[in-house]
Amino acid sequence: MKGSYRTSHPIARTLVYSLLIVGAIVFTIPFIWTVATSLKSGEEFASDPSRIFPKHVVWSNYQKAWTALPFARFMLNTVFITIVSTVASVLTGSLVAYGFSRFQFKARNFLFYTMLATMMLPGQVTQIPVFMIWRELRAIDTYYPLLIPAFFGGGAFNIFLLRQFFLGIPRELDEAAMIDGASYFHIWWKVLMPLSGPVLATVALFSFLGQWDNFEGPLIYLNTPEKYTVSIGLRMFQDSFGTNFEQVMAASVLHILPTVVLFLCAQRYFLRGISLSGLGGR
């Protein structure tokens, strides 16, 4: 029923493949080049910087990048912030989505559309007052401003994806559980969640990427270098070690690596999580 539209003409297919291959190469060049540069010695990079692959592979850049700054510390901080906010987003987001998809209440549609509309609100509009709130609460230079917002549903888009997915799960399952005396929380946790693997993986991946990538938040709220995340740590690295470019690239690779690994693990669910939510053309 669902499927891909296949061009059968041989010339057309050759064209499709050549475009794909050329495109894939162009898109991965900066990436390959980053990894390649991180494996070059300083001398080799200085003598022939435009050559892509290293003549001699050296691993010392990683070791230097890891120790030059408290990079391990930054990594740990980022892992902590990212995991807490990802788990919080997925849990609270799915609760909210459960509310929007299974219950009838006054102003439900109004609130749902209000929520969708917040996707269009530029963050700058709320940024300054939110900063003032955290300042009043004496939470500047702590992780609270970065973590707490994730406990409120984790963003409209995620809630939307979850809700669409929940709508696709037959209500009879809820009702059967209800007849067995299950509570609403039980239905959410034991009936809906186990069936929602693809969308949960998708939402978790989006939350993870968003927080791992977060630059402006830590830039505004964190002052003490020991509390820095990799994003601002890397920026600091650029200032103090800008000349040791191979090391900057090694640090960048370390920053990129977890997201790539996670993506490869979640990839199986990823597209299903979105396509089943029927964003549009269905």
Add this chain to the structure above:
Amino acid sequence: MSVSTHGHRRKITHLPGFWGFLFISPWLFGFLFFTAGPMLTSLWLSFQKYDLVSVKYVGVENYRRLFFEDPLFWKALKNTIFYAIVSVPLGIICSLSIALLLNQNVRGQKIYRTCFYLPSLVPSVAASLVWQWVFNADNGVLNTMLRMIGITGPQWLQDERATPWAFAIMSLWGVGGARMVIFLAGLQGIPDSYYEAAKLDGASAWHCFRRVTLPLLSPVMFFNLILGVIGSFQIFTSAYVMTGGGPNHASLYYALYLFQNAFEYFKFGKASAMAWVLFSILLLLTFIQFKASKRWVHYEGGDK
């Protein structure tokens, strides 16, 4: 289709709507405290002179100064509009093209998809550091490749005529990301039977694309367009890391200038006024797009 309460007792849990509100309460509280409240506060702030120590009502002074006495505000706005005009349509065309290619039932689809998706996994600071070098005038990847085909590339990040293009080019690196995946999801949601019917009628590939794919994909396209425009107006990290707004303010984007006013000069009143100008522009653009969408966005059977 409510999950009706069948109780006779008047407990709070039996009030109509109790459970629904309970479950959406995380979002509702977040909305009140982190969105609605701050929005009103920032509107109020935009009419104040506020500099961490004192607050003073100044009427529309912040707005007046932005419009009439701040050339950098206009510069930043112009830079941002240029970026949006170049990067949004190009981004949509490229991400749709990639999605169409990937949807051709190709062998090794997963590998290609990963290759195209990879760049959008790169955290923006790391991406900026990488692209700073890609754009390096003498030894960067881009100019090295241009040299191979006999073109002398510009000083991408030092020449103010080239810098706006550098940022637009860089934005294209991410077109294989979420936007493309959303297009792909939309494409895979189009039933094969539609294409088969079109083929039976003798439609060409182009005709299929024009008459079947595009209309059915238009809601997804609309979604990507709206969020693409909004996203492009908020370009920040790459400019902050790569150029700091230079050379000669050529990459001073709106969000960067706003950030500087807010968190470097601590002019909260002025920055709030800037935020509301940005919000008004985006509201207007979104409104226009919604109006225009009636002409081109096709909702199947008029459902959601």
